[in-house]
Amino acid sequence: MIEFISSQILFYISIIFLLFVPGYFFMLAVWGKENGFSSIEKTVLSFGSSVIIVDFLMLIMGRLDIPLSKVSIAGSVFLFSALSLSLCLIRKKIGAFRKNESEPKKTGFSYFQTIAIISILFLTVFIKTAYLTNTVFPTSTDLGHHMYWSKVITDTEKLPTYEESDVIASGEGYTISEPEAIADFIIGEHLIFAAISSLSGADFVSAFPSLILFIINIASVLAVFALALEIFRKYPQGVNIAIAVLFFIGPIYALSSPQAKFVSGGVIGNMFGNFFIPLALLFFIKALREKKSVLLATAMFIVLGLAFTHHLSTFIFIFSLAFTFLLFCIFNFKNLFSHIKDWLRLLFSPWVLGVLAFGIAMVFLVHTPSYLNPSAVDTAVGTPSKSTRTGLTFSQLTSTAGQARMIFGLLGLAILLFSKEHKKYGSAFILGWAVALFVMSLKPSLLYVDIPSNRIASYIIFPLAILSGFALIRIFEWTKNSLSHQSLLINPSYIIVMFFIFAVFLTQGGFTDNSSSLSHGGNTQSAIQTFHASGYLADFADKEKDVVLKDHNYLTADAWIKLYFMNGYNYPFSRGFFKRYEDPIKVREQCTLQMISFPSSTEAKKCFDGTGTNFLMVHPQFDGTQFRKTRNFWQVYSSNELTIFHKPQ
């Protein structure tokens, strides 16, 4: 137990050191201590910029061939923080902060508002924790794939080369290809996990990756709250709207995608995207409202971090920004020229140009994100190529967003659109964000978007939560006003009843969704057996000679097996989902299917000969019989959920 507690303390120290310290000192260097940000803004900015700074420090060290060890990571973060603090002190001495101070905020919360916020946050954390109790164990496929690359960084102390070998046809037979580049992974998804593991010694096959994702999820809830506070800052009920937003994004629908389910599912890129997008929007709005180039530079720095972390989120952000720009131009057509002048003044400033130059240097001199190649761009842009990419129906989108959130979100959108505030920056941003996601999810062909529509749709909950909170409080405000003006045709008591029906409806919908997502028990027993068998085989497997094939259909946590071998992303090879072998559009190799499903067939024999596959990890009940029928295999390991067959050469 003492060992566990000390490892936990080290883990939390690593989290604070890597995920808060560099960003906090960076913030001090740019704005000084009295910066006008609220404590919530400081927290989300410290966290977001820390992630980006650690990523960039590791990328620069990797480019300079400095080993990414515990010492170099800790040293570079310490050095960066110390330099930032020195810069802060120097700038303070020369009085540089006065002109860069952000506008003082007046977002102090009342006693009851503070209690409401703390209660909502408590409920949010509590519900998610209850869900994660049964799902925090490392079993998810996506997380297993991602953690392989993070472990590569920790093990080799180098940046990974994203490539994999595959089974390919060769003449009459089959062989294993030379490693080929894969564009599915982006370096920012893996660096922070590698850094935390290096510093804390946390094992990748543990709860630690999910716990980090949980922190990111809560940070995104906080970022949306901060964004709502900023958008509705000038509204008389601004703080209450933001609290309603916190309720819509926090405890209700707390588990459905892209929230806690993405935490345990290991959808790292989306999790980061859902944090960085509202954070970047927050600083874009602040920059334009306060006309401060340093705030715009911060927003762009966050977008740069996003671009090094997740391509889909970056893509969505660009579309959201484009829609915002379009809507703002339409709404403010008369004064457009003066706005453009303001924008140009902000853009052509040393801060913004500095970030742009830094971004260009990072992309072209330090590390080019893997998705910036023509084939990856082709796969995301163009006429939708598959039925899953041609857009969702409205009912599918409603089910993704949550019925209550969709209804109130649309109400909020309509109210905002027809209100006099729609010309403001805050309104334009939230409308642009929501409309972009509606079009991208429902009619992607209009925008030439060729990305799975359900993946885009998962992003819509954030703008919808903001619009829902706005709608709810606006309706409440109208109700309250109508009560003070007795000239209404409708009896005010009916309005009160209607309001409470609304409130019950959205609460019930959100909590029903939570309860349906809660699982009664995890599959840890099966996963433990997978890990045990993997450890057993990894002790004997010769990385040069032995080739392992495992099944993805019936084995639990099979994506994590590769972390025991660390012999390539596709080691062991995998028999994928059966339907993949029948895909008429993308014809796939059949060897991985044949070698497990029909090991005695002529085709399978060719595959065994060509690939050298000599170990097979399969489920004993579903795939054991076909091996036991022949005398070509040894059954060398057996447990309730997994068995290993060996094909002696």
Add this chain to the structure above:
Amino acid sequence: MYTFLKKNIIILSLGIFMLSSLFYLALIERKQQDPNYGKDWWALYFENPKSNSLDFTIENHSGVESFQWEVYLEKSKTYEGKSELPKGGKKTIPVSASDLDDKKVTIRVSAGERTQEIYKIITND
């Protein structure tokens, strides 16, 4: 100090919630990683999966403690024995045999209602 607490009460509260949650989840996951805690499974494997050695190991993570093992040469039983293994226990049983050319040697182990087997077909090249 009071001003600091007042200004940061929301973030501090959230920090406490998160710290408690993370610690609790890590503790839960630590128990889940324990192959014995709340588990009911056992494994049977050859000490060396690649060589001709027939030594095998039983690893118990179930509530059953009595294991009965049998060694078959093709279909005839040649050895048998019993082992008592507490939960978390592990035992390696040596098996020596000769003249096994192209013969299937099967190790069958039963515990409670469950039986598992492993085998090798040795060729003396």
